Amino acid sequence: MKNKKGALPFAAILVVMMVFALIYALVQLSGKYNQFDKKIGERQSALIDTYKHADSVLFYIDQSAKYSLQQSVYELAENGGIAEIEDTAAGTPALHECGKFKDAYVWYQIINKGSGYDVKSCFDDNSVTYNLPYLFNEKLNNYILNHPENILTDNYEYTIGGSLEIIGRAFQPLKFDIFDSKSNTEPRISGTEKIAAVSVPGTAMSCVRKAVSSSSPSGVSGAAAADIPDAKIILPNTKPKETIKISTECTQRDLKGTISLGQDLIDFTQTTLCSKGDECIVTREAFELILAAQGLAQKKGRSLVVYGAYRAPERQQALWDGKTAEDYARRYPKEWERANYVTNPLVCKNDVNKCSHYSGKAIDIRFYKKEWKMTNAEWKELNKLMAEAGWVRYANEAWHFECCGTDRYARAKAKGVAEIV
């Protein structure tokens, strides 16, 4: 057969090109993936260990739930079935409407009005259905905070079953790092759980728990300087498990105004800047301002701790709908009354500025100290320090600060003040 011109050189060129293509592919692949530096089976072994560790924590929570229920039932009986709920807005208890008589809550009130008697019933027979989960949650939170690790508090939606059975469904999964912070890749294991329905000796109750786990290629950053927390970026409208790992140094570098506001959120939960048991997510700019405030605080020998930050609309809806331990919906069936204690999510829907915690640019913050309570002088000191760092305070709450263009922030800046209603 007659060869065409250039047929043989073409074959040789093709082969040479293939060799180059292979080398190129090798370079690309090696650039794409980190070197495999784990021992065979190490990842699987770590996964199993993490599962067991999670099981150990769940066992602690189960036992704590059991004891919390026992104590709650005891205290509720002692208080005549009444539990004064904390008014989250004012930070003080919402007092029982008929008050106390000789240190006992009044169930039934008869007031002599001169011309007659005013009779008032102050006890709702069904109140145990919301008072018990409320007390129970308070106790469980205390147990959880006493655990050496950082477990989220206020993290369960409770339903009461027959015969003193409480079932808690977690809002957020428990998260455990499979590898330590020295690891290059730090996938996490997440466990969505229903905590135990618990038992009191002498009563018939069952125990239900379901644990589901999944892994995702997210992680937290490695060790950092003591005064600067580790943090991770969360893409907007994504769940925390879809996070991107960054180091603290990277955080500081990236925060120099290179990323547009409101596009990214930073999660610094489980860092020294976030109160144990709480979730702390803010925008990048807010995070930078928190770091600035922390820097100022440290110069004065103080340390700050954030205990409230971004709140998802779903969480606000759950609060309003009575799906949290406070059970506002059953406690205050009338919406106008309930609105005194929790913001109606409809209000936020119509005007998002009314719910600044939605934005990730509002925080609740205090000085880190052993005792939770702060003196007036300390609140004033905090106020001054936060204003210096660029924050604006909500005038009705000593602990609530906003930044970065929220409606309240803009109004305060326009007026040239550091606090505003």
Add this chain to the structure above:
Amino acid sequence: MAPEPFKKQKKGELPSILVDFAAYVVFVISILVFYLIFSFQVKGVNTIQSASIFDKDIFLTSYLKTPVMVDGIETNMAELIRYWYLDKEKYEDLLRKTSVELLNHNEYEYEDSLTKNTRVRGYSITIRKGINNDDKFKVLLTLESKSFQNYCISDIRGCANLGEQVLPVSENVNLYIVLFEGQQAKK
């Protein structure tokens, strides 16, 4: 048979010897490339030195979840430990008796691959107060199976901790339960 006459090269056609040479060169280069690829990949792979102890914690968790009758009510070992902490005088005997029974029941024999003698694995559980404070090493109670010896299964730090569990007692008190495993030759 007469040999074929020497074939005349056509215009533009490479001599066959050159083609063969090019094929050898390409072959060698291909081998080298794949050698490089595989050597690069194999570099990072090590065999695991010692497999993780996969039953770590399972035994301790099972022990703590074991049902036990206390004052006529069915509860578990974890709660019995709590009762014991709150009233040692009343519950210590029950805790000791039940625990030792459970630990003895779980002892097992095996032949040591080096010495070829039969050994018995025993367990020890220590109850310690706290985990985050100065009481960390304060052992409140030790429960041992009959074959446990201080020649425990150890690593470079001493007796290997085969399981640990934080147990709640009250809202501000935790106990720290630690499991050790020991061995002795069968008598």
